[in-house]
Amino acid sequence: xxxxxxxxxxxxxxxxxxxxxxxxxxxxxxxxxxxxxxSYTLCVMTGTQSVDQALIAxxxxxxxLCADRRAAARTTQVLAA
Numbered sequence: 001x002x003x004x005x006x007x008x009x010x011x012x013x014x015x016x017x018x019x020x021x022x023x024x025x026x027x028x029x030x031x032x033x034x035x036x037x038x039s040y041t042l043c044v045m046t047g048t049q050s051v052d053q054a055l056i057a058x059x060x061x062x063x064x065l066c067a068d069r070r071a072a073a074r075t076t077q078v079l080a081a
Contacts, residue, residue: 004045006065012042013058
């Protein structure tokens with residue numbers, strides 16, 4: 001599976017959160033479609049079949065990306081020393 005770029009994953013997570021908030025606050029046909037679209041996109045990006053799984057996978061992916069970035073920074077500091 002190809003991993004999504006961090007920026008795109010964060011963007012879709014933000015869109016999902018906004019759509020869910022809007023739909024929960026004032027459900028309409030438009031808010032329902034928007035929530036469905038962002039949920040689908042999030043599932044595709046994370047290779048999962050449900051929103052709950054997608055959110056767990058997104059958290060894990062973001063944690064891994066942050067850990068990789070920290071490790072690269074430490075390596076760079078060691079090499080620079």
